[in-house]
Amino acid sequence: MGGVQTATNQQQWYILRGEMKYGPYEYRSLITMIQNGELYDYNFVWAAHLENWTLLGDLQEFSKDRLCRLIETKDHIAGSFKDRKCPRVDLETPVYAHNDHNFFDGHTLSVSENGALVLLNDPLLLPGQKILLNFRTSEVNPQTFNVLCEIIRKNYSKQRLNVKSGLHYAVRFLSVQETGMAQLTKWTRGGVSKEETNDGILKVHE
Secondary structure (H helix, E strand, O other): HHHHHHHHHHHEEEEEOEEEEEEEEEEHHHHHHHHHOOOOOOEEOOOOOOOOEEHHHHHHHHHHHHHHHHHHHHOOHHHHHHOOOOOOOOEEEEEEOOOOOOEEEEEEEEOOOOOEEEEOOOOOOOOOEEEEEEOOOOOEEOOOEEEEEEEEEOOOOOOOOOOOOEOOOOEEEEEEOOOHHHHHHHHOOOOOOOOHHHHHHEEEEO
Protein backbone atom coordinates (compact mmCIF):
# COMPACT_ATOMS: atom_id res chain seq x y z
CA MET A 1 0.00 0.00 0.00
CA GLY A 2 2.83 2.39 0.89
CA GLY A 3 4.41 1.92 -2.55
CA VAL A 4 1.11 2.63 -4.25
CA GLN A 5 0.64 5.81 -2.23
CA THR A 6 4.17 7.00 -3.01
CA ALA A 7 3.67 6.38 -6.74
CA THR A 8 0.39 8.31 -6.69
CA ASN A 9 1.89 11.18 -4.72
CA GLN A 10 4.77 11.55 -7.21
CA GLN A 11 2.54 11.53 -10.31
CA GLN A 12 2.50 14.66 -12.46
CA TRP A 13 -1.07 15.66 -13.27
CA TYR A 14 -2.55 17.85 -16.01
CA ILE A 15 -5.94 19.57 -16.16
CA LEU A 16 -8.04 20.19 -19.29
CA ARG A 17 -10.14 23.37 -19.26
CA GLY A 18 -11.86 23.87 -22.59
CA GLU A 19 -9.12 23.59 -25.23
CA MET A 20 -6.36 24.59 -22.81
CA LYS A 21 -4.14 22.13 -20.95
CA TYR A 22 -2.63 23.16 -17.61
CA GLY A 23 0.14 21.53 -15.60
CA PRO A 24 2.05 19.67 -14.50
CA TYR A 25 0.71 19.66 -10.94
CA GLU A 26 1.53 17.47 -7.99
CA TYR A 27 -1.20 15.23 -6.59
CA ARG A 28 -1.40 17.34 -3.44
CA SER A 29 -1.97 20.47 -5.55
CA LEU A 30 -5.05 18.88 -7.12
CA ILE A 31 -6.35 18.02 -3.65
CA THR A 32 -5.93 21.67 -2.63
CA MET A 33 -7.84 22.76 -5.76
CA ILE A 34 -10.66 20.36 -4.89
CA GLN A 35 -10.80 21.74 -1.35
CA ASN A 36 -10.85 25.33 -2.66
CA GLY A 37 -13.67 24.62 -5.12
CA GLU A 38 -11.35 25.17 -8.12
CA LEU A 39 -11.53 21.58 -9.42
CA TYR A 40 -14.65 19.44 -9.72
CA ASP A 41 -15.65 15.86 -10.41
CA TYR A 42 -16.67 16.83 -13.96
CA ASN A 43 -13.24 18.28 -14.86
CA PHE A 44 -10.94 16.20 -17.08
CA VAL A 45 -7.44 15.34 -15.83
CA TRP A 46 -4.55 13.24 -17.13
CA ALA A 47 -1.43 11.56 -15.73
CA ALA A 48 1.11 9.19 -17.29
CA HIS A 49 -0.70 6.06 -16.09
CA LEU A 50 -3.94 7.07 -17.86
CA GLU A 51 -4.64 6.26 -21.51
CA ASN A 52 -6.93 9.26 -22.06
CA TRP A 53 -8.21 12.40 -20.41
CA THR A 54 -10.47 11.16 -17.62
CA LEU A 55 -13.18 12.71 -15.47
CA LEU A 56 -11.85 13.42 -12.01
CA GLY A 57 -14.97 11.83 -10.51
CA ASP A 58 -14.14 8.52 -12.22
CA LEU A 59 -10.68 8.18 -10.68
CA GLN A 60 -10.09 6.11 -7.56
CA GLU A 61 -7.22 8.45 -6.59
CA PHE A 62 -9.75 11.18 -5.86
CA SER A 63 -12.60 9.11 -4.41
CA LYS A 64 -14.06 10.09 -1.05
CA ASP A 65 -12.78 6.83 0.48
CA ARG A 66 -9.24 7.51 -0.69
CA LEU A 67 -9.20 11.09 0.57
CA CYS A 68 -10.59 9.98 3.93
CA ARG A 69 -7.90 7.29 4.20
CA LEU A 70 -5.17 9.85 3.55
CA ILE A 71 -6.40 11.87 6.51
CA GLU A 72 -6.92 8.89 8.82
CA THR A 73 -3.46 7.41 8.12
CA LYS A 74 -1.81 10.83 8.49
CA ASP A 75 -0.22 10.47 5.07
CA HIS A 76 2.02 13.49 4.38
CA ILE A 77 -0.39 14.46 1.63
CA ALA A 78 -2.97 15.12 4.36
CA GLY A 79 -1.27 18.47 4.88
CA SER A 80 -3.00 19.59 1.70
CA PHE A 81 -6.40 19.36 3.37
CA LYS A 82 -7.91 22.43 4.96
CA ASP A 83 -8.08 22.41 8.72
CA ARG A 84 -11.69 22.60 9.79
CA LYS A 85 -12.35 25.61 12.00
CA CYS A 86 -15.65 24.09 13.05
CA PRO A 87 -16.19 20.48 14.12
CA ARG A 88 -18.23 18.31 11.76
CA VAL A 89 -20.68 15.53 12.57
CA ASP A 90 -22.28 12.86 10.43
CA LEU A 91 -25.95 13.74 10.55
CA GLU A 92 -28.83 12.45 8.46
CA THR A 93 -31.95 14.56 8.76
CA PRO A 94 -34.53 15.58 6.11
CA VAL A 95 -34.45 18.95 4.35
CA TYR A 96 -36.39 20.90 1.77
CA ALA A 97 -34.52 23.19 -0.62
CA HIS A 98 -35.67 26.14 -2.73
CA ASN A 99 -33.76 27.85 -5.56
CA ASP A 100 -36.19 30.72 -6.30
CA HIS A 101 -37.97 28.53 -8.85
CA ASN A 102 -38.66 25.08 -7.42
CA PHE A 103 -38.87 23.13 -4.19
CA PHE A 104 -37.15 19.76 -3.88
CA ASP A 105 -36.43 17.38 -1.05
CA GLY A 106 -33.34 15.67 0.27
CA HIS A 107 -31.35 15.06 3.44
CA THR A 108 -28.08 15.99 5.06
CA LEU A 109 -25.11 13.65 5.32
CA SER A 110 -22.91 15.79 7.57
CA VAL A 111 -23.07 19.27 9.11
CA SER A 112 -20.89 21.83 10.83
CA GLU A 113 -21.71 25.31 12.10
CA ASN A 114 -20.69 26.83 8.77
CA GLY A 115 -21.69 24.26 6.15
CA ALA A 116 -23.03 20.85 5.23
CA LEU A 117 -22.92 17.97 2.76
CA VAL A 118 -26.42 17.32 1.44
CA LEU A 119 -28.13 14.95 -0.97
CA LEU A 120 -30.69 16.95 -2.98
CA ASN A 121 -33.10 15.63 -5.60
CA ASP A 122 -32.13 18.19 -8.23
CA PRO A 123 -29.12 17.56 -10.49
CA LEU A 124 -29.12 21.01 -12.11
CA LEU A 125 -27.81 23.19 -9.28
CA LEU A 126 -24.40 24.77 -9.86
CA PRO A 127 -21.46 25.91 -7.70
CA GLY A 128 -21.92 29.56 -6.74
CA GLN A 129 -25.73 29.29 -6.76
CA LYS A 130 -27.61 30.28 -3.61
CA ILE A 131 -30.39 28.12 -2.19
CA LEU A 132 -32.56 28.14 0.91
CA LEU A 133 -32.44 24.98 3.01
CA ASN A 134 -35.28 24.18 5.39
CA PHE A 135 -34.17 21.72 8.06
CA ARG A 136 -37.36 19.75 8.76
CA THR A 137 -38.33 18.37 12.13
CA SER A 138 -37.13 14.84 12.85
CA GLU A 139 -36.06 12.71 15.79
CA VAL A 140 -32.74 14.58 15.84
CA ASN A 141 -34.15 18.00 14.99
CA PRO A 142 -36.97 19.17 17.30
CA GLN A 143 -37.65 22.46 15.51
CA THR A 144 -37.61 23.45 11.84
CA PHE A 145 -35.26 26.25 10.76
CA ASN A 146 -34.01 27.90 7.56
CA VAL A 147 -30.48 28.42 6.28
CA LEU A 148 -29.39 30.50 3.28
CA CYS A 149 -26.58 28.58 1.56
CA GLU A 150 -24.12 28.84 -1.30
CA ILE A 151 -23.23 25.72 -3.27
CA ILE A 152 -19.45 25.29 -3.32
CA ARG A 153 -19.18 21.82 -4.86
CA LYS A 154 -21.32 19.22 -6.63
CA ASN A 155 -20.50 15.60 -7.35
CA TYR A 156 -20.63 14.49 -10.96
CA SER A 157 -22.81 11.51 -11.84
CA LYS A 158 -22.35 9.34 -14.95
CA GLN A 159 -25.95 8.18 -14.67
CA ARG A 160 -28.60 9.84 -16.79
CA LEU A 161 -29.83 12.94 -15.01
CA ASN A 162 -33.49 13.76 -14.47
CA VAL A 163 -35.50 15.92 -12.10
CA LYS A 164 -35.39 13.24 -9.40
CA SER A 165 -31.70 12.36 -9.68
CA GLY A 166 -30.17 12.91 -6.27
CA LEU A 167 -26.71 14.51 -6.25
CA HIS A 168 -24.40 15.38 -3.39
CA TYR A 169 -23.71 19.06 -2.83
CA ALA A 170 -21.33 20.75 -0.40
CA VAL A 171 -22.85 24.02 0.80
CA ARG A 172 -21.55 26.96 2.80
CA PHE A 173 -23.93 28.62 5.25
CA LEU A 174 -24.44 32.34 4.60
CA SER A 175 -27.25 33.08 7.05
CA VAL A 176 -28.74 30.87 9.77
CA GLN A 177 -31.84 31.49 11.88
CA GLU A 178 -31.06 31.91 15.57
CA THR A 179 -32.85 28.69 16.50
CA GLY A 180 -30.91 26.92 13.78
CA MET A 181 -27.56 28.20 15.03
CA ALA A 182 -28.37 26.89 18.49
CA GLN A 183 -29.25 23.47 17.05
CA LEU A 184 -26.10 23.34 14.89
CA THR A 185 -24.00 24.16 17.94
CA LYS A 186 -25.72 21.42 19.91
CA TRP A 187 -25.08 18.89 17.15
CA THR A 188 -21.44 19.78 16.56
CA ARG A 189 -20.10 20.84 19.95
CA GLY A 190 -21.49 18.23 22.27
CA GLY A 191 -24.47 17.91 24.54
CA VAL A 192 -25.88 15.10 22.41
CA SER A 193 -25.33 11.37 22.47
CA LYS A 194 -25.34 9.09 19.45
CA GLU A 195 -28.90 8.45 18.33
CA GLU A 196 -30.32 6.21 15.67
CA THR A 197 -33.93 6.68 14.67
CA ASN A 198 -36.21 6.13 11.71
CA ASP A 199 -36.18 9.83 10.81
CA GLY A 200 -32.60 10.80 11.51
CA ILE A 201 -29.20 9.33 12.25
CA LEU A 202 -26.68 11.29 14.25
CA LYS A 203 -23.10 10.22 14.69
CA VAL A 204 -20.65 12.51 16.41
CA HIS A 205 -17.03 12.27 15.27
CA GLU A 206 -14.59 11.51 18.07
